[in-house]
Amino acid sequence: MFQGLTFEAVELPANTRALRDEVRAFLAEAMDPDELPNSDFNTGDSLAFSAALGGRGWIGMTWPEVYGGGGRSFLERYVVTEELLAAGAPVWAHWIADRQTGPLLLKFGTEEQCQRFLPPITRGECFFSIGLSEPNTGSDLASIRTSAKPVSGGWLLNGSKIWTSGAHMNHYVLTLVRTEPPSENRHAGMSQFIVDLHDKNVTVKGIRNLSGDADFNQVFFDDVFVPDDMVVGEPGNGWQQVMSELSYERSGPERFLSSFRVLVEYMREVGDSPDPGQQALIGKLIAQLVTLRRMSISVAGMLSDGKLPDTEAALIKDLGNTFERALPEMIRLQMPDGPSMRMLDTLNQCMLHAPSFTLRGGTREILRGMIARGLGLR
């Protein structure tokens, strides 16, 4: 068979059962009953919730205990994550720091960086943004222009990042910048910096998305001094470092659960006597969801075995995003009497964010290109 198409059955270890129950009990207490739950990871943040989650040891769960981590397995983290998303908990504030920044620092950061940043992240007190995209750089990430020049004790950073989610409320942005001029090897000469978003030479300007929320931003760097101890990994190795985390970013439950609450509300809507079409739709979505989840857990198993399932992760994200975008479209047509207010609110909220599902974290077309590479077509 082809590379990247095998998703072996992985069973969640028995110890995740008690953990799952604990998370559910926690959520029953911690969720605000007046808020409409939203299972899109990128919508809904609460500092109090993140802090409470950190208090339970559920941020940085897989990191070493010396840095405040939980020393738990990747599959245990998976269970916590999927429970939070399925419940529609407000996870956005700590999401990036937990999913991406922490693991990246553990892999490439210095001892000092780990000691400085990881403990507050695990407490749900320190939040990070990702600074990759630029006004003229989207899918073609190697074309970035934001650059830094070496100066005494560090670097001087100039340029701008865009679509930087959460930059208006987070503490730092982990940026990818050019530290050497472009050369024949397009992927050489980039580095990763931690930049303090409150630096006086950093400007954050909110951009409203079509739902009216201003979650992403343009971030301007105007002669920002970045000390050497804020460089992550080897200068020049930025591209490889960024690429190494893509499987983590792309294969998790957030890639197919974004519209899950719409299905929950739909079941509430149709009650215990749906018509045959409604019943089939519910079954259809459950069958797709269970299959996606099994594939995603399979990749989680590969990741915890130290493999690099890039094609598999791209495939899950593509299938998962397609599912989460199609779900509200199918449901809206199976309500002959029209939706209740609660259903409508849930549906609307999803509709307004759905266009982003197939863009953020790598567009559908880029993912399909990766799958095609796995098939040996390119």
Next chain:
Amino acid sequence: MSEQHELIRETAERVFSDLCTKELVDSAEAGEWPTGLWTTLAETGLPLVGLSEEYAGSGGDTSDMLAVLREAGRFCVPLPLAETYLAGRLIEQCGGQIPAGPMTVATGNFTLSGGRLSGHAQSVPFARDCETIVVPVGDGETSAIAILPRSDAEIERRRNLAGEARDGIVVNGARAPILTTSSDPREDLLVWGAMTRSVMMSGALSSVLEMSVSYALERAQFGRPIAKFQAIQQQLAVLAGEVAASLRAADSLLSADPDVLDIAIAKSRIGEAVAPSTEIAHQVHGAIGYTLDHALNLRTRRLWCWREEHGNEAWWQRRLARGFIEQGPDRLWPGIAALA
């Protein structure tokens, strides 16, 4: 998976790839029983894998047989392998001895009166070629199966759109041996039947992907292989996603003693993969793939048939939804998470 399991799968793959040529499938579609292929398989014991030796089966478990059927799906094996297994399993469940030779199963309108079986069924797979037709005759009170010799049935030859024999049968007061069971054989047949079709479809789908990728790499237009066109790459990536999901859904049946929910999920998810997958495969193949001579249609026509048999997607989706609807919206996620 055990070594034994892999050995059985490999044996099936070898026999099918050696013997189950395009010509053989064509001649079977034209009405000729593939004697040589059946004989070779019978010698290896493959048709009765998954059935206990105590009842004259070949031994092994359900997952072994499903691995054979997945290979059969890949190679479009024109034999009642699934039906022989299903008939054997119904007989085994009743504690009967499994007869040799190809068997099939019939669901239709049948009644038992004074030990005599009467009734009719449509679309009985390969009825004309099987010595034995197993007929579930549950009437609410007694659950039983009749072991009907073909000679006691009137056969009306029909074919499905894949050219597979799907015959009508009529039975008038036949004295067939009856075996009783505490289970509901109609339900069992439906569930196990959906299980066999699911893995067969997953095999055929994986073969459709292989053929499509190879073809895209071979066929050149505008001075380069069509695989180099992004439009083709994107289509094949979608096909790969459908196939990967189907294989994963089928794996849930292969791993252990499959649960009816897993079967419902597989039949629904894999059945749904058929339309986009066959559409893309035919599009990528161009006109040559639309010819009878090309082997692609052996897979695609079978997929269009198999998704309908033993309950199509919508049927299984409603069935799958039932339990979740009873539990209510707030138990949806716990129900999903419980499906390991």
